[in-house]
Amino acid sequence: MKKPVRKEKPGSDKREHHYLNRMRHHSGKYEEFHWPSVELLINLAYTYEVIHSHLARRLDEHNLSLGAFNVLMVLSRFEGDGCPMHELGELLLVSRANVTGLIDYLARRKFVERTEDERDRRVRLVRLTKAGKKFLESILPAHYSRVREMFKGMSNRDKAALSELLMKLRHSTQSSLKRVSMNGGK
Amino acid sequence: MKKPVRKEKPGSDKREHHYLNRMRHHSGKYEEFHWPSVELLINLAYTYEVIHSHLARRLDEHNLSLGAFNVLMVLSRFEGDGCPMHELGELLLVSRANVTGLIDYLARRKFVERTEDERDRRVRLVRLTKAGKKFLESILPAHYSRVREMFKGMSNRDKAALSELLMKLRHSTQSSLKRVSMNGGK
DNA sequence: TATTGTTATACTCTATAACTATA
DNA sequence: TATAGTTATAGAGTATAACAATA
Incomplete structure (x- = not known):
């Protein structure tokens, strides 16, 4: 079994700029676009x-x-x-x-x-x-x-807050998905 | 190209209980264990x-x-x-x-x-x-x-807070990784 | 020499269907 | 009939190396 060495990828923050730019553009173009949700995703x-x-x-x-x-x-x-x-x-x-x-x-x-x-x-x-x-x-x-x-x-306080919010997001998403699937969405 | 139909997976919260249980166990066993960090991960x-x-x-x-x-x-x-x-x-x-x-x-x-x-x-x-x-x-x-x-x-307020914290986490992680790689960590 | 894109390759992860052996 | 595990298969994702064309 050959094991090639993997290169670590640098965190280019070109990415962050591109995303923000795209969001600004789409937010004016699509009525369904919801900035806080897309940013979060x-x-x-x-x-x-x-x-x-x-x-x-x-x-x-x-x-x-x-x-x-x-x-x-x-x-x-x-x-x-x-x-x-x-x-x-x-x-x-x-x-x-x-x-x-x-x-x-x-x-x-x-x-x-x-x-x-x-x-x-x-x-x-x-x-x-x-x-x-x-x-x-x-x-x-x-x-x-x-x-x-x-x-x-990050401080422990921030970590705890982040954990809390992630859990909240997960529960909210799961119950939203359940609701959709009961209404016939596949 | 065959396209089989995919089944959606229900969110079993057996998982959440198992994870918490495991964390409690490991937190007493490993000195390096840091609850807020592991929970966050x-x-x-x-x-x-x-x-x-x-x-x-x-x-x-x-x-x-x-x-x-x-x-x-x-x-x-x-x-x-x-x-x-x-x-x-x-x-x-x-x-x-x-x-x-x-x-x-x-x-x-x-x-x-x-x-x-x-x-x-x-x-x-x-x-x-x-x-x-x-x-x-x-x-x-x-x-x-x-x-x-x-x-x-989730409220927009929570979403914004979550986005903010995720970004903070990402930046913190990236700078920590950069530091490690400069010190010879592959 | 270094970079862009391509080709070839390989392993992981996810997902489904068909099969067996039990229940 | 339904469930547990296996086998076979396939597509997505990720990663590396070697190569041709160009800089």
């Missing part, structure tokens, strides 16, 4: 991309995809009996089919193992192996200090 | 996923990927001369190689066309065709009203 996407690509790059150094990392994180709370595969899918918003692939990969690296559920022989329980637990514990300190470092420029 | 990722997957699904109904849509949006501000391909890449944080693919697709649908730059014969300028402009104008009203509808549950 752009900021959410752009900010997420910057953070996501940085973290993915760091995990890549351990040959871990973000999906695989998330699986390990979820399993770290299921020691003992293990977690049914379909439940992993629900927690990660990933389809059953794709969970199979992630677990296959992690099982090849001996980080997880599948066992059978005695009570329902259709389900397979997944749990961390000793090696998997050890591996996760070896990378988490660096991960957590990276997260802390990355967000250092 | 999780909220950012989860909220983005919900919104992104909804919008991607809607664009899919026009056989448009999010990337292709973004290209059209960028080009809508470059009428006249057109935009060099490498600049498209910078504005979308996408590599030159991948821009080629997006433009190929949009050119096949006759939404964009490539012309040559007289002043520098290495570069190719891309611009919307009449058909492309018409297409974009036909889908934007629904797009913008969807965005507005999606965020309806």
Whole structure:
């Protein structure tokens, strides 16, 4: 398996200017255009991309995809009996089919193992192996200090406010989507 | 080209409970763990996923990927001369190689066309065709009203505060990343 | 030598359909 | 019939390297 070295991307703020310029133009042109909403969408996407690509790059150094990392994180709370595969899918918003692939990969690296559920022989329980637990514990300190470092420029107060607002946005969006889908929107 | 129908995913809030539970556990276990930062990361990722997957699904109904849509949006501000391909890449944080693919697709649908730059014969300028402009104008009203509808549950005040905080977070992260990369972090 | 765009390639992520084995 | 997991497949997104044409 070849592992090419990835180049980090600089944050060009040409982008910010372009977006603002485009918004100004469209806001006069489309009646449905709602500045605060569009601005929010752009900021959410752009900010997420910057953070996501940085973290993915760091995990890549351990040959871990973000999906695989998330699986390990979820399993770290299921020691003992293990977690049914379909439940992993629900927690990660990933389809059953794709969970199979992630677990296959992690099982090849001996980080997880599948066992059978005695009570329902259709389900397979997944749990961390000793090696998997050890591996996760070896990378988490660096991960957590990276997260802390990355967000250092903001006060805890701002972080809490931002978390709060993001949660509010998510709930609002989800209930709006539910409403639409009940009215026949696909 | 087969187009299977996609199922919308319900927002299960099992997820939220699991995350909080895991954070509580790790916060006692890892010294580097910083609750406000980790909470923020999780909220950012989860909220983005919900919104992104909804919008991607809607664009899919026009056989448009999010990337292709973004290209059209960028080009809508470059009428006249057109935009060099490498600049498209910078504005979308996408590599030159991948821009080629997006433009190929949009050119096949006759939404964009490539012309040559007289002043520098290495570069190719891309611009919307009449058909492309018409297409974009036909889908934007629904797009913008969807965005507005999606965020309806929040006040404009909250939206503005959220935008502001996201921008702050992005700038803080970017300068932190720049600092790390200057100190030899790859 | 450096840059623009292209081609080739590869891995991740997401999504669906069809299959099996259980319930 | 319905659910859990698997297999196969496909398209989107991202990334790198090597190349031709031009600067």
